[in-house]
Amino acid sequence: MPKPASHALTVLASPDLVVAKDDFRQLETAAAAQCGAISMLERKAAAGAILAGITLHRVKASLPHGAFGPWIAQKLTRLTSWTPGTAKVNASFYMRLSLTFVEKVRVDKSMLLALPHDGESLDLGASKEAKKLASALEKFVGDCSLTELLIKHGIKGVGLKTALEQGDEDETDDSATPAQLAEQTRMEALQWVSGLHKAISDPNRFQHLTSDPKTLRTLHNEIVEIKQRLDERIRSLAKK
Secondary structure, X not given: OOOOOHHHHXXXXXXXXXXXXXXXXXXXXXXXXXXXXXXXXXXXXXXXXXXXXXXXXXXXXXXXXXXXXXXXXXXXXXXXXXXXXXXXXXXXXXXXXHHHHHHHHOOOHHHHHOOOOOOOOOOOXXXXXXXXXXXXXHHHHOOOOHHHXXXXXOOOOOOHHXXXXXOOOOOOOOOOOHHHHHHHHHHHHHHHHHHHHHHHHOHHHHHHHHOOHHHHHXXXXXXXXXXXXXXXXXXXXHHO
């Protein structure tokens, strides 16, 4: 981990920022409130990702076969300011997480049809079906952030080799140029490597991997194989 810049340390450790004993309670209350607010935002992001995944599944079902990949590359990219590669990876994450949610909670169609069309709000409405869905969503997310949910359910940070070999489960975008495909592949690889690195570096997340020795051995073998392939690619490029 890179060391913080000396300027930052000088500023944040300044005696002028130290509060008197009488004011410390207000300061610690502010710190706790800010951390709590961030935690709430992370849980909302996780719930929002699941709802987005459900909506993306409906979009895919509503489009002709083969049109969903171009839709992500064009429409979703334009509306979110994501690159095509990021849009493809994030859409895959959200859709896979929503599948896990629907399967584990046994969500039915009536609950999904109760979703409002205003996707910018997490207010699911007051109908009986909407309340059931909101309650199920809250229990499924728990205290997890989006990244933690993706790791917990094996969507991100585990199965790296399979992801790099096969990509997501959506159909290939035949309209993509070689440059676009290269960018998508690069972004997918970086996303998975980043997720894996966080899973291994963070002790709280690493326990999800070490709880099952078989999973850990599989992951180790996959990483070894990926390293071998990368070494081969590097050697190949060096010969050119």
